[in-house]
Amino acid sequence: MWHRIALKGLAAAGLAASLSACNMVITTEPTFLAEDQGTPALREGLWVNPEKDCKFDIKARPTKWPECAHWVVIKGSAMTGVSEKGEAFNVPFVLAAGDPRVLQIRIDDDKKGDDGKAATLYAYMGLKPLKTDREGRIVAYSGWMVQCGPPPPKDAKKPDGNPRYGSLEPSPGMIMDDDLSGCAPESKAALIGAAGLSEHFEDGGANGEDSRWVRDGDK
Numbered sequence: 231m232w233h234r235i236a237l238k239g240l241a242a243a244g245l246a247a248s249l250s251a252c253n254m255v256i257t258t259e260p261t262f263l264a265e266d267q268g269t270p271a272l273r274e275g276l277w278v279n280p281e282k283d284c285k286f287d288i289k290a291r292p293t294k295w296p297e298c299a300h301w302v303v304i305k306g307s308a309m310t311g312v313s314e315k316g317e318a319f320n321v322p323f324v325l326a327a328g329d330p331r332v333l334q335i336r337i338d339d340d341k342k343g344d345d346g347k348a349a350t351l352y353a354y355m356g357l358k359p360l361k362t363d364r365e366g367r368i369v370a371y372s373g374w375m376v377q378c379g380p381p382p383p384k385d386a387k388k389p390d391g392n393p394r395y396g397s398l399e400p401s402p403g404m405i406m407d408d409d410l411s412g413c414a415p416e417s418k419a420a421l422i423g424a425a426g427l428s429e430h431f432e433d434g435g436a437n438g439e440d441s442r443w444v445r446d447g448d449k
Contacts, residue, residue: 268327356425
């Protein structure tokens with residue numbers, strides 16, 4: 231599920247390019263800034279998003295958990311952890327105010343462009359708090375990636391006859407890219423609106439496995 235990938239940090243090499251071809255809202259500049267941060271916030275510490283029927287010792291160090299127990303450590307405005315390749319990552323995020331909440335995740339692609347600089351993109355996840363602690367911090371949520379609109383039929387084609395991966399009916403305020411594969415929002419309000427609609431586009435959506443806080447620290 232897409233929200234599992236987001237929770238892992240979206241840090242795998244080459245993932246940015248694959249995301250742009252999957253009906254996802256992707257921007258080259260952040261839509262939300264630090265001042266757009268909303269409340270309540272995610273509680274800092276170790277988080278897990280286990281797959282269905284995943285069995286693991288919750289008390290063990292996360293590095294000892296099986297691959298089905300996807301985890302990150304949230305500290306401040308960043309997610310840290312270890313990728314499937316065993317590489318450490320640090321992914322800044324903004325959990326913006328709004329209904330639904332939108333989690334903006336920065337993706338630093340390790341592939342460099344013609345200018346010698348690595349590409350930086352931003353992906354977006356709708357987030358529905360499910361539980362808060364006594365201090366009002368979010369300790370459980372369901373999430374889904376923000377899409378351009380309803381996914382296209384499997385046999386959808388672009389005018390040139392090649393497969394089309396972007397929505398045929400973009401959500402209000404979504405601007406499709408030249409390749410008709412991804413999109414960007416006209417405004418913050420448009421992005422939040424698309425996030426609300428996208429909850430129903432993804433298989434499982436907010437009814438999938440929940441992400442939950444485990445404990446303070448990273449052990």
